[in-house]
Amino acid sequence: MMMHSNALNTNQIMRQVMYALVLGIGAAYYFFGWGVILQITLAVVTAVVVESAFLSLRKLPVKPAVSDGSAILSAILLAISIPSIAPWWIVVIGVAFAIIFGKQLYGGLGNNPFNPAMLGYAFLLISYPLQMTTWAGEFLGLSQVIDIIFNLTSVDALSGATQLDEVKTQLALGKVVAELDVHSISQAWINVGFLLGGLYLIVRKIITWHIPVAFITGMVVISSILYFINDQIYLPMQDHLMLGATMLGAFFIATDPVSASTTPKGRLIYGFLIGVLVIIIRVFGGYPDGVAFAVLLMNITVPLIDYYTQPKVFGK
Amino acid sequence: MLNQSFNGGVVIDNPHPVDTVGIVSAPLPDKVVLPLQQRIGDEAIPCVKVGDKVLTGQVIAKTEDHFCVPIHASISGKVVSIDKQIIPHKSGLKSKCITIESDGKDQWAEYKGCGTDFLHCDQATMIEYIQSSGIVGLGGAGFPAHAKLEGIQDCHTLIINGTECEPGIMCDDALMQHHPREVIRGVEILLHICGAQRAIIAVEDDKQEALNSLLMYCHNERISIEQIPTKYTSGAEKLLIKALLDIEIPSGGFAIDTGVICQNVATTKAIFDAVVDNRPLVSRIVTVTGSGVESPNNYEVRLGASFEHIVSMSKPNTHQHTIRMGGMMMGVDVKTTSVPICKITNCIFVNKLETKPSTQECIRCGQCNQACPVDLLPQQLYWYAKSEDTDKAMDYNLADCIECRCCDYVCPSHIPLAEYFSFAKALHRKTTEDQYRTDIARERFEFREYRLERNKQERTEMMAAKKEELKKKMANDKVQKDKIAAAMARVKKTKKANDDA
Numbered sequence A: 001m002m003m004h005s006n007a008l009n010t011n012q013i014m015r016q017v018m019y020a021l022v023l024g025i026g027a028a029y030y031f032f033g034w035g036v037i038l039q040i041t042l043a044v045v046t047a048v049v050v051e052s053a054f055l056s057l058r059k060l061p062v063k064p065a066v067s068d069g070s071a072i073l074s075a076i077l078l079a080i081s082i083p084s085i086a087p088w089w090i091v092v093i094g095v096a097f098a099i100i101f102g103k104q105l106y107g108g109l110g111n112n113p114f115n116p117a118m119l120g121y122a123f124l125l126i127s128y129p130l131q132m133t134t135w136a137g138e139f140l141g142l143s144q145v146i147d148i149i150f151n152l153t154s155v156d157a158l159s160g161a162t163q164l165d166e167v168k169t170q171l172a173l174g175k176v177v178a179e180l181d182v183h184s185i186s187q188a189w190i191n192v193g194f195l196l197g198g199l200y201l202i203v204r205k206i207i208t209w210h211i212p213v214a215f216i217t218g219m220v221v222i223s224s225i226l227y228f229i230n231d232q233i234y235l236p237m238q239d240h241l242m243l244g245a246t247m248l249g250a251f252f253i254a255t256d257p258v259s260a261s262t263t264p265k266g267r268l269i270y271g272f273l274i275g276v277l278v279i280i281i282r283v284f285g286g287y288p289d290g291v292a293f294a295v296l297l298m299n300i301t302v303p304l305i306d307y308y309t310q311p312k313v314f315g316k
Numbered sequence B: 001m002l003n004q005s006f007n008g009g010v011v012i013d014n015p016h017p018v019d020t021v022g023i024v025s026a027p028l029p030d031k032v033v034l035p036l037q038q039r040i041g042d043e044a045i046p047c048v049k050v051g052d053k054v055l056t057g058q059v060i061a062k063t064e065d066h067f068c069v070p071i072h073a074s075i076s077g078k079v080v081s082i083d084k085q086i087i088p089h090k091s092g093l094k095s096k097c098i099t100i101e102s103d104g105k106d107q108w109a110e111y112k113g114c115g116t117d118f119l120h121c122d123q124a125t126m127i128e129y130i131q132s133s134g135i136v137g138l139g140g141a142g143f144p145a146h147a148k149l150e151g152i153q154d155c156h157t158l159i160i161n162g163t164e165c166e167p168g169i170m171c172d173d174a175l176m177q178h179h180p181r182e183v184i185r186g187v188e189i190l191l192h193i194c195g196a197q198r199a200i201i202a203v204e205d206d207k208q209e210a211l212n213s214l215l216m217y218c219h220n221e222r223i224s225i226e227q228i229p230t231k232y233t234s235g236a237e238k239l240l241i242k243a244l245l246d247i248e249i250p251s252g253g254f255a256i257d258t259g260v261i262c263q264n265v266a267t268t269k270a271i272f273d274a275v276v277d278n279r280p281l282v283s284r285i286v287t288v289t290g291s292g293v294e295s296p297n298n299y300e301v302r303l304g305a306s307f308e309h310i311v312s313m314s315k316p317n318t319h320q321h322t323i324r325m326g327g328m329m330m331g332v333d334v335k336t337t338s339v340p341i342c343k344i345t346n347c348i349f350v351n352k353l354e355t356k357p358s359t360q361e362c363i364r365c366g367q368c369n370q371a372c373p374v375d376l377l378p379q380q381l382y383w384y385a386k387s388e389d390t391d392k393a394m395d396y397n398l399a400d401c402i403e404c405r406c407c408d409y410v411c412p413s414h415i416p417l418a419e420y421f422s423f424a425k426a427l428h429r430k431t432t433e434d435q436y437r438t439d440i441a442r443e444r445f446e447f448r449e450y451r452l453e454r455n456k457q458e459r460t461e462m463m464a465a466k467k468e469e470l471k472k473k474m475a476n477d478k479v480q481k482d483k484i485a486a487a488m489a490r491v492k493k494t495k496k497a498n499d500d501a
């Protein structure tokens, strides 16, 4: 009996999200080169191996769980969040951590309170801050990247810090915002890529607009307030929107349904507060970008948000 | 057209549409099986014995309870047995039934009602006729119609539900197209009984023919006909009232609490027959549809005839079938087509056997809460139902779930959510009230079966995969062994050659 709508099933949803990532990944490839692709490949292989191994250990059927695509998606999200020239073991450790501690130990897909990719990312950032903040400065070819990732050459010549990092350093040196060149063509294009992919997901009804819109609103509101208070040391909101992992975070990371709030009103609150936290961490925190920590912090509050934002039930 | 509606719901096209919605009169069945247990109330007590001759419309069983309606013979002939038979219920249990074998004459017992100028009859007489004719809600609920009409005060609006409760069902559409006069006159009778100022007949906006034929016969300014959007669960009483009047029946309350009475169109027509002629209800219109029949259709058929009697007229194809009474969403699966048609049988779905897509974990995507017509959070309910934490589930308003399965329908992980909810409800009842002990046992048993079945399936899949792997490995090993053997043979040969030399 046809008891299910013709809408997408869970596996297809995961696949659609991966397709939507293509534009952003393409932009990253254009600016940073083969490292991006290589990191994704390493991440996906690690995810499949770790997930399969863990499922066999738990004596659960491997194939359905691996083919639902959720582990692969987490791996891709983590891979595009880390520097494209990070050594190979960074991504391997990060993905393994994400799958085991972010997902499987909680009982697998659907049971994890934290966004696995961001848990992996946070773990890496705390443990290996140097490797996690050294970015490629230019397009790198495949052989160059292989040399770097597998530790055959030193990276110094080809790398730099991210724009957000740079801004921080410069401000610390006493410069004011007006003197800085904060615009980064590469980061702007990558953000545009993820923005377009995200809009595709909304059009395809794979995600709802609530979280991304609230996320961006949160960022705009708080950064505008700060900028209004002191435009010498705080960036204007348009720079914040086009730097770092903003769009990736708004459309792909904060929207991970499993670890996000699930009520319509709750999603607005959840998204908004993540946006606010991202700016606060960027501006006042010790790390260059705030998406991962903002998402993880808000993950903790989800049960509370969900409980207090239940829709009004018919007739109540 | 309306502007208010309820949230959620799902739009499902009729999966097996027909060009013209007709009604075929099914031939008299050779025998009928009439269950003594009705939807509500105690089991009726037979007032005939095996061997008795009965006339069509003759009362053959009744209860003392004024709330219940008597049971009538639906054909004339001979009572051949009074015993337990399988009835169309999801438990598949047997229940006591009276079986009548037809004499082929269809001789009716006498009846006499208010006549066509029924307005001279008083309300009490009308209600009595409605009861003695055996009218119950024909939309699927089976609630005795007279019980809904007795002692009414302050009813301002009467709603006549002309929406098919579910996609695929066409019997009410057919009734409105072919008996519009009786429906309109039935509404007038109901207005007379309940004293409401106005009546609204609700028709879905894709049923233009039904609307037109009703309009043709409707010359009463107290009766209006409204179109409502065709979406699933519009037919549910509370949601229909919300859509038409923007009144929300309080959770746990009834329509009459807000001054509204709701009746289904088929019930309205039956009420017309009952009041004008006091003719007992011995037949109803049933839709036969589904992927398992070549020509879906509506049949006017005697109560107690077997499902098979009309399914065979819709040309079932040769595949293996599943049989479902009621709609694809809220109906119940029955095991065979030998069960009898009863007053609540609005539709028989005959479907080709299909493998269900396998269930996956909930990813909290929120599709389900967008589809829920009563604005629940099925994903949260599921979480607590699964862990049998019924208190928490009740906190999330489990009790308000109408088990419409809209959430199941949209869930990308194909979780049978409503099944979990009905289980959780039963579990909750158990912890609060002991009298439901048997109920829960059944639910639990069924649910356990389902779980066991699912586990088994998963295990078999796993075993199959393992076997496959083993086979491959063995094949591999064999290749290896062959290779080694070949190498050994070669070594031997060379050695021998060397030795020879």
Ligand code: SF4
Residues within 6 Å of the ligand: B361, B362, B363, B364, B365, B366, B367, B368, B369, B378, B379, B382, B407, B410, B411, B412, B413, B414, B415, B417
């Ligand atoms: S639709 Fe299914 S997968 Fe999505 S939140 Fe609801 S129960 Fe979970």
Ligand code: SF4
Residues within 6 Å of the ligand: B371, B372, B373, B374, B375, B376, B377, B378, B400, B401, B402, B403, B404, B405, B406, B407, B408, B417, B418, B421
């Ligand atoms: S079955 Fe219950 S929870 Fe699911 S959509 Fe219907 S009312 Fe909502």
